[in-house]
Amino acid sequence: MAQKTPTSDPLSTRPGSARRILPGAEPEKVPAIQVSGLVKTFGAVTAVNGIDFTVPAGQTVALLGGNGAGKTTTISMLLGLLQPSAGTIRLFGEDLASRRHYLLPRMNFSSPYVELPHRLTVRQNLEVFARLYGLLDRAVRIKAVVEELELRALADRRVGTLSAGQKTRVALAKAMLNLPELLLLDEPTASLDPDTADWVRAYLEGYQARHGAAILLASHNMGEVERLADHVLMMRQGCIVDAGAPQDLIERYSRQNLEEVFLDIARDRRAGFSAGRGEADLLSGGPPSDRDIGPN
Amino acid sequence: MTADRHMSATPRFRDSALSRIAAMVLRHFYVLRTSWPRLIEMAYWPTMQMIIWGFFSTFLYAHSSWLANAFGVLISAVMLWDVLFRSQLGFSLSFLEELWSRNLANLFCSPLRPIEHIAALIVMALVRALIGVLPAMLLAIPFYGYSIFSMGLPLGAFFFNLLIMGCGLGLIVSAMILRFGLAAENLAWFLVFMLAPISCVYYPVEVLPDWLRVISWSLPSTYVFEGMRGVLFDHVFRWDYFAASIGLNALLMSVGLGIYLYAFALARRRGLLLQVGE
Numbered sequence: 233m234a235q236k237t238p239t240s241d242p243l244s245t246r247p248g249s250a251r252r253i254l255p256g257a258e259p260e261k262v263p264a265i266q267v268s269g270l271v272k273t274f275g276a277v278t279a280v281n282g283i284d285f286t287v288p289a290g291q292t293v294a295l296l297g298g299n300g301a302g303k304t305t306t307i308s309m310l311l312g313l314l315q316p317s318a319g320t321i322r323l324f325g326e327d328l329a330s331r332r333h334y335l336l337p338r339m340n341f342s343s344p345y346v347e348l349p350h351r352l353t354v355r356q357n358l359e360v361f362a363r364l365y366g367l368l369d370r371a372v373r374i375k376a377v378v379e380e381l382e383l384r385a386l387a388d389r390r391v392g393t394l395s396a397g398q399k400t401r402v403a404l405a406k407a408m409l410n411l412p413e414l415l416l417l418d419e420p421t422a423s424l425d426p427d428t429a430d431w432v433r434a435y436l437e438g439y440q441a442r443h444g445a446a447i448l449l450a451s452h453n454m455g456e457v458e459r460l461a462d463h464v465l466m467m468r469q470g471c472i473v474d475a476g477a478p479q480d481l482i483e484r485y486s487r488q489n490l491e492e493v494f495l496d497i498a499r500d501r502r503a504g505f506s507a508g509r510g511e512a513d514l515l516s517g518g519p520p521s522d523r524d525i526g527p528n
Numbered sequence: 529m530t531a532d533r534h535m536s537a538t539p540r541f542r543d544s545a546l547s548r549i550a551a552m553v554l555r556h557f558y559v560l561r562t563s564w565p566r567l568i569e570m571a572y573w574p575t576m577q578m579i580i581w582g583f584f585s586t587f588l589y590a591h592s593s594w595l596a597n598a599f600g601v602l603i604s605a606v607m608l609w610d611v612l613f614r615s616q617l618g619f620s621l622s623f624l625e626e627l628w629s630r631n632l633a634n635l636f637c638s639p640l641r642p643i644e645h646i647a648a649l650i651v652m653a654l655v656r657a658l659i660g661v662l663p664a665m666l667l668a669i670p671f672y673g674y675s676i677f678s679m680g681l682p683l684g685a686f687f688f689n690l691l692i693m694g695c696g697l698g699l700i701v702s703a704m705i706l707r708f709g710l711a712a713e714n715l716a717w718f719l720v721f722m723l724a725p726i727s728c729v730y731y732p733v734e735v736l737p738d739w740l741r742v743i744s745w746s747l748p749s750t751y752v753f754e755g756m757r758g759v760l761f762d763h764v765f766r767w768d769y770f771a772a773s774i775g776l777n778a779l780l781m782s783v784g785l786g787i788y789l790y791a792f793a794l795a796r797r798r799g800l801l802l803q804v805g806e
Contacts (some may be wrong), residue, residue, distance in 0.1 A: 273589065273687075274798065274799070304802075305799070308633075311633075311637040312636075312637065312796075313636060313637055313796065313799075313801045313802055314632055314796060314797075314799050314802070315793075315796045315797045333639055336637065336638060337541065340637075341633075341634075341637050343633075344634040346630060346634055346802070347629060347630045347631065347634075348631060348634060349555065349559070349625070349629040349631050350629055351562070351563070351629070352555065352559065356558045359554070360551050360552075360558075361634070361638065363547050363551030363554065364548050364551045364638040364639060364640050365541070365638060365639060366541045366542045366543050366544060366639065367539050367540075367541060368539070368540040369539055369540055373539045398695045410539070410541070411539060411609055474772060491730055
C-alpha cells in the first residue's frame with residue numbers, strides 16, 4: 233500500500249467542485265477515475281452537486297460523509313447504474329458514457345446492500361459471474377478466490393443461508409473474480425465482526441499491493457479509512473467540502489483522529505461556515521484555522 | 529484468519545455476448561434444477577387444463593357436429609394457449625427473479641448488456657414453456673388417443689409465434705415492473721388473460737361482434753388459433769395467417785423492446801436499478 237504522508241489540500245476552485253489531483257500519483261499513469269462537474273438531481277433534490285476529483289491508479293481514496301451526503305450516488309454513477317444529470321466521468325482515460333461496456337470488465341463492485349441470488353450456492357453465483365465477466369479459466373479462478381476469501385466451507389451452501397458477514401465475504405469474492413483494476417466498495421466491512429473486518433482490510437491491502445488496483449471506498453468506519461485510504465474526500469450535501477490525506481486532515485483540524493474531523497464537518501462545526509460561503513472559503517482559503525474550527 | 533495468500537493464477541478473458549447469455553440461462557437453470565416443486569407446478573396447470581378439456585371434448589364429441597369434425601380442436605387450443613401464457617410468464621418471472629433477489633445492480637455493473645439479458649429471458653421463456661406444456665401434450669396421447677404432434681410442422685409455426693408473442697408481452701410487463709417496481713408484479717399473471725377472449729382460443733372470430741373483430745385481428749394469437757382450426761378442420765396451413773402473425777409479432781417485439789429499453793434508461797436516470805426489490 234502506498235505510504236500515507238500528510239499533505240495540504242492540493243487545490244480548489246469552486247464550491248464543491250475543486251479538482252483534486254491526489255498526491256503520490258505517477259504522472260505517466262492514466263488515472264483510474266477522473267470526475268468533472270458531476271451532478272445528480274432527483275427532481276428538486278440535488279444529491280451530488282458538481283463534484284470533481286481524480287483517483288490515481290494504484291491508490292485508495294475514501295468517500296466520507298454522513299447519510300445522504302452523496303457517496304452511494306457517486307459510486308452508482310461511476311458504475312454506470314445511475315446516469316449523471318451533468319458532468320463527465322472518465323475511467324482509465326476513457327469516457328464512461330460512451331465506453332461503459334468496454335470499461336466494466338476492468339472494474340468491480342461490492343456492497344452489502346446489493347445481494348446475490350439467495351437460491352444459488354456460493355459456487356454457482358461465482359460461476360455465473362465468472363461467465364458474465366468473460367473469464368476463461370473459471371474453475372481455477374473460482375478456486376483461487378474461494379481459498380483467498382476462506383469460503384471453502386461455504387462454497388456449496390446457498391447464499392440465502394449465510395450470515396450477513398459471510399454474505400459480505402461472498403460479495404467480495406464476486407468483486408475479485410475479474411482481478412479488477414478499479415474496485416468500488418460501499419461499506420465493505422459493514423456487518424462484519426472486528427476480527428473478520430480486520431481480515432478483510434488486510435486482504436484489500438494485500439490485493440492492492442499485489443495488483444496495483446485503485447480502490448474507491450465509501451465507509452462510515454473512520455478507523456478503516458485511516459488504515460486503508462491514501463486520500464479522503466469529505467462529502468456533505470452532495471459537495472466535496474474538504475479533502476486530503478487522513479493524517480493531514482487530522483492535523484489541519486487539530487483533532488485526534490478522523491472521526492473527530494468527520495464530526496466537525498458533518499455537524500458543520502466551523503465558525504462562519506454557511507451555505508453561502510462555507511465551501512468556497514474552505515476550499516479556496518487553505519486549511520481552516522483554529523478559529524474556524526471549534527466545538528459548538 | 530490470515531489474508532496474505534496470493535492469487536494463484538492470472539486469468540484470461542474473452543468478450544463474448546453468447547457467454548454472457550449462457551451465464552444468465554445457467555443462473556436460472558441452477559434455480560430450476562434445485563426446485564422440483566416449481567417444476568411440478570409449471571407442468572401441473574397445463575396438465576389439469578388438458579384433462580378437463582379432454583373430458584369436455586369427449587362429451588361434446590358425441591353431441592356436437594362441429595367438434596365431431598375435429599376431436600382435438602379444444603385440447604389443441606388449450607395447450608397452445610398455455611404455450612402463450614407459459615412463455616409470457618417464463619419471461620416475466622425470470623426477470624422478476626432478479627428483483628426478488630435484489631441482483632439487478634450486480635448484473636448491470638457487470639459487462640452484461642440489456643439486450644443480452646433479454647436474449648437470456650427469451651431462452652428461459654422457451655424452456656419454461658416446454659417444461660409446462662410438453663408433459664400435457666404427451667399425456668394427451670394415452671389419455672384421449674389424441675396427439676397434438678399429428679399437426680406436423682404447422683405446430684412448430686404456431687408454437688414459435690406464440691412464444692414470440694409471449695416474449696413481447698413479457699418485455700412490456702418487465703418494462704412496467706422496472707418503471708413502477710414490484711407493485712406492477714401482478715401484470716405478469718393477468719395481462720395475457722386480458723387477451724384471451726379476443727384471441728378466439730376456443731371459438732372462431734365470427735363469434736365476436738364486428739367492432740371487436742377488428743381488435744381481435746390485430747393480435748398475432750388470433751391468426752395462430754384460426755390457423756390451428758384451419759389445419760384441424762380443413763387440413764390446410766394458412767400461409768397468409770402465418771405471415772400476418774409473424775408481421776404482428778415483429779411489431780409487438782419492436783414496441784416491447786422500445787418500451788423496455790426506454791424503461792431501462794429511465795431506471796438508470798432515476799436510480800431504480802439500485803432500489804427495486806423486495
